[in-house]
Amino acid sequence: MEPARKHSRKRDAILACLRGTTCHPPAEWVYRQLKPEIPDLSLGTVYRNLALFKEEGLIESVGTVAGLERFDGRTDPHCHFVCLGCGAVLDVETAELSDALIATAGRETGGRVTGYRLNYYGYCKDCKKNKNS
Amino acid sequence: MEPARKHSRKRDAILACLRGTTCHPPAEWVYRQLKPEIPDLSLGTVYRNLALFKEEGLIESVGTVAGLERFDGRTDPHCHFVCLGCGAVLDVETAELSDALIATAGRETGGRVTGYRLNYYGYCKDCKKNKNS
DNA sequence: TTCGTTGCAAACATTTTGCAGTTTC
């Protein structure tokens, strides 16, 4: 049985930090963001709590970009654009997958589909420019 | 300017290995697969060549599953089902995204979309059973 | 007082890299 959860100021701060940004940051970014405000915060705690949130479904992973796992405080169905140039991750509101499509994937594989992740890859507004060289 | 490519027996074997399986393996799997046949193969070479293939578009990454990057020898548009239980990765033939949808993502973000990755997550046929406990 | 939470640092696992020797052209 899993342990009864207790309240924790740091945990709250980590979740709030993630929910207060749209940059889909990695653990390290959250850590650096909160460190000035909470000087006795450790990176391990950030990792531990992010893992916890993910388990509870409070946050989601966007996947690994340039070796770093990126997290998203939003959990409603939406997609992402990942810039191959600078690593920026942007929300994409359109293109929510239909239930029918998801059901088809389950039927085809014989498994049970519980979620999906749709990432577009390419070059963002800024990196698009800089590539014309 | 990038170096002129030379032929290499090991490189061929690595690509052939990846193309000859549908299990979307990580680097280590490819290494273990080829090692008996090519005793003087090193893991570093597998990593180096997989990175190279990815750059050239000969293979694609399915993303990181359980801490390991998984590769796919198929490059035609299709999706994947990732089992959260055992880590199996299966091809999903249906649900190819329309060009219109992809174009919309580009327009919405202001960037240029060069590709996408659609992963379904859930429990495969076998793991589905074992979860009824 | 109990038990979850945390800091710290060490441990871990995967991937990358430098260099000297080898293979390909």
Added chain:
DNA sequence: GAAACTGCAAAATGTTTGCAACGAA
């Protein structure tokens, strides 16, 4: 013979973990 390729082992990187101190119920 020049340049790319490779083995090997060390290094780098991101993440996890053990343990003693801390904080919440």
